[in-house]
Amino acid sequence: MYKYVMIFLASVAMTSSGQITLIDPSTRNGGFEDGVTSPWGLVNSVGQNGIFASQGDWYGIVSALANVATARTDSYQNISTSPLGGRSFLLTFDARIGSTGFESVFASIISQNSLGIYVPPLATLLSSPPLTTNAWATYQKLFMFPDVWDGNIIRLDIAFRNPNASVGTTYIGYLDNVRLQQIPEPSSLILLGLGGSFLFSRLARKSRSKALIQQ
Secondary structure, eight states, rough: OOHHHHHHHHHHHHHTTTTTEEEEETTTTTTOOOOOEEEEEOOEEEOOOOOTTSSSEHHHEEEEEEEOEEOOOEEEEEOOOOOOOOOOEEHHHHHHHHOBBSEEEEEEEEEEETTTTTOEEEEEEOOOOOOOOOOOOOEEEEOOOOOOOOOEEEEEEEEEEEETTEEEEEEEEEEEEEEEEEOOOOHHHHHHHHHHHHHHHHHHHHHHHHHHHOO
16 A cells, blocks of 8 residues: 555656656657667667567667576666756566566666765655566656765666576566656655654554454
């Protein structure tokens, strides 16, 4: 239940005024509709098929040859931004796998402060369905940097993984419809506050239930 409340609050934050679109299908090639991989790093190629694509006509293709018992890709973008636009970032993307595919997909954001020290954000996974070969799945994750973060560049990574890979096998994944929104401070504080309040109330109800059972 908590996850669904956070998803609802995230959707509210996305529609709030002042939010900044950093990546979407028409911004920084989030939908690969430019027909090229740039500005993505480590996306092997793009495909064009309006029936297969999650949205539009194009999609990104990633692959990894397992030379050990693990196969992994790391597609990324480096994006200029500022804490003045907010310290929270909401990521949504679609993914699926080929017939010889990965087991999972993982997204992260990293950044340094003005002193060159890495500052990790608090990450909340909102949607993480299983990867499949026959349909796209939508993933959503919220990243919230602390007040000490004053950097001006973030790095977004989307990594497909298979920790049980067969050596010599090439694994295929597909990526599409990547959207990254920077959420202004009031909305992110509301999102964090309401989410925390809901979690507190849920824990309180569990405590009361245990007390009644013990009676």
